[in-house]
Amino acid sequence: MTHLDAGREEVIATYNFAYLDEQTKRMIRRAILKGIAVPGYQVPFASREMPMPYGWGTGGVQVTAAIIGPDDRLKVIDQGADDTTNAISIRKFFERTTGVETTTVTAQASIIQTRHRIPETPLAPGQVLVFQVPIPEPLRFLEPRETETRTMHALEEYGVMHVKLYEDIARHGHIATTYAYPVKVEGRYVTDPSPTPKFDNPKMHRNPALQLFGAGREMRIYAIPPWTEVVSLDFEDHPFEVQAFERPCALCGAADVFLDEVITDDRGGRMFVCSDTDHCNTRQDQGHVGEQQG
Amino acid sequence: MTMQDNDPPLMRVSKLSHMYGDRIGCRDVSFDLYPGEVLAVVGESGSGKTTLLNCVSARLQSSAGTISYRMRDGRMQDLNALSEAERRFLMRTDWGFVHQNPADGLRMNVSAGANVGERLMAVGQRHYGRIRETADDWLGRVEIGHDRIDDRPGTFSGGMRQRLQIARNLVTGPRLVFMDEPTGGLDVSVQARLLDLLRGLVDDLGLSAIVVTHDLAVARLLSQRMMVMKDGQVIETGLTDRVLDDPQAPYTQLLVSSILQV
Numbered sequence A: 001m002t003h004l005d006a007g008r009e010e011v012i013a014t015y016n017f018a019y020l021d022e023q024t025k026r027m028i029r030r031a032i033l034k035g036i037a038v039p040g041y042q043v044p045f046a047s048r049e050m051p052m053p054y055g056w057g058t059g060g061v062q063v064t065a066a067i068i069g070p071d072d073r074l075k076v077i078d079q080g081a082d083d084t085t086n087a088i089s090i091r092k093f094f095e096r097t098t099g100v101e102t103t104t105v106t107a108q109a110s111i112i113q114t115r116h117r118i119p120e121t122p123l124a125p126g127q128v129l130v131f132q133v134p135i136p137e138p139l140r141f142l143e144p145r146e147t148e149t150r151t152m153h154a155l156e157e158y159g160v161m162h163v164k165l166y167e168d169i170a171r172h173g174h175i176a177t178t179y180a181y182p183v184k185v186e187g188r189y190v191t192d193p194s195p196t197p198k199f200d201n202p203k204m205h206r207n208p209a210l211q212l213f214g215a216g217r218e219m220r221i222y223a224i225p226p227w228t229e230v231v232s233l234d235f236e237d238h239p240f241e242v243q244a245f246e247r248p249c250a251l252c253g254a255a256d257v258f259l260d261e262v263i264t265d266d267r268g269g270r271m272f273v274c275s276d277t278d279h280c281n282t283r284q285d286q287g288h289v290g291e292q293q294g
Numbered sequence B: 001m002t003m004q005d006n007d008p009p010l011m012r013v014s015k016l017s018h019m020y021g022d023r024i025g026c027r028d029v030s031f032d033l034y035p036g037e038v039l040a041v042v043g044e045s046g047s048g049k050t051t052l053l054n055c056v057s058a059r060l061q062s063s064a065g066t067i068s069y070r071m072r073d074g075r076m077q078d079l080n081a082l083s084e085a086e087r088r089f090l091m092r093t094d095w096g097f098v099h100q101n102p103a104d105g106l107r108m109n110v111s112a113g114a115n116v117g118e119r120l121m122a123v124g125q126r127h128y129g130r131i132r133e134t135a136d137d138w139l140g141r142v143e144i145g146h147d148r149i150d151d152r153p154g155t156f157s158g159g160m161r162q163r164l165q166i167a168r169n170l171v172t173g174p175r176l177v178f179m180d181e182p183t184g185g186l187d188v189s190v191q192a193r194l195l196d197l198l199r200g201l202v203d204d205l206g207l208s209a210i211v212v213t214h215d216l217a218v219a220r221l222l223s224q225r226m227m228v229m230k231d232g233q234v235i236e237t238g239l240t241d242r243v244l245d246d247p248q249a250p251y252t253q254l255l256v257s258s259i260l261q262v
């Protein structure tokens, strides 16, 4: 251990389990419980300074810190991958401040903190999915006034969400929104699913896992409890559809998953592979083969 | 006018006053508005006409007096007793509000079609094709070219924006439209065309309207009845032609003579 590392260990040792003090955790848990009681409703909370800047998942980190216990096993993904800088730094943060086990295997995690994806492996009862949310307010696009959006939620005045979809169709011939595609939760609150691809929207519907959303800068927490109805907004003559991919994953051959384009060399070579790296690796370990591996 | 004898009033305003602290906005205003009637409220700036408009359109809670409105089911409803949800529902279905500055009544960051279609979506229409068809029809009725349906209002002239605002308000078939200086800020030739259009729509649709204006020509062209306001009070009221041709109050005489000199 270098001198610098020793110093850091000491600083961290002076913090409480999972960094936040117990009073702050209780405050966040109350917000989470309220969010679970009113699915899709944005609950204000007193977001704390975290040892990372806003935009690096401070909302999700605070939610995870408030719910994590010594027996939990944590997985952290960013765009579906466990090994991006952001995912690694959040995972290390919790390793240092809680000592809990971490994993990259979706099925083995009790808490999964995520940015931009829902894992391909179906979640199970008892698991918690924690989303990092930059902008929690789906009405913000057309109504910048906070007092007005609050009233619109209270009175279920959601016509403006369809104005957004109307504009999409008028301009592109189809609903071109592919990320942060608005949903209605339990027939009541219109909610932003965070910048996940709309491909993942159907996974939110009646998911057996608890889905929690934390927006640090905007100081909002919301929740989708297990088995909750989550419906993507659409028009009768332009129904909601998920992205379709022309080919399966080049590495594992999976056909029903969300793919990322990857540049393979400096001569313009490219391929499409699973954005969920754990899912792809697991399939390859099981012997599934894509055309690149053939 | 004989409609007063047959139909009950659409709106009944009684002893309405509004104070801004110690300052009087409007005082002791009473009138009935009948179905299909256009009432012009005329006065100079500071006369209280805009305060009155904001009170009777439930955008401002009046300090005293009552405003009753005949709901679609026929019962008279005290507007101050409406819940926030009922008030907002009324505003986007049975009422329209045309602002002097179209930017205050339009969404400038979405297309003309979406501006007209918004109220339809707000009341639950979920068929894109039909919403667009209705929006297109309304753009035609306010003389905006069909090829402009996907353009944003920012690319429109002042007169077109005002016509778009009118279409956006009328698409749900409101029975009552409030207008605040609807031709203000437009060139004279554009004003004339807009007034013709408004008069045609009001006639075709059998609309009731309360139009606030400082322009006696607007009152003459659009309204059957007018009220003249000064210092927060109504100083003269009557059939528009009578008031303009034979004003009784000295202040109204002054107003009328001032435009005749031009």
Ligand SMILES: [Zn+2]
Pocket: A249, A250, A251, A252, A253, A254, A273, A274, A279, A280, A281, A283
């Ligand atoms: Zn794969």
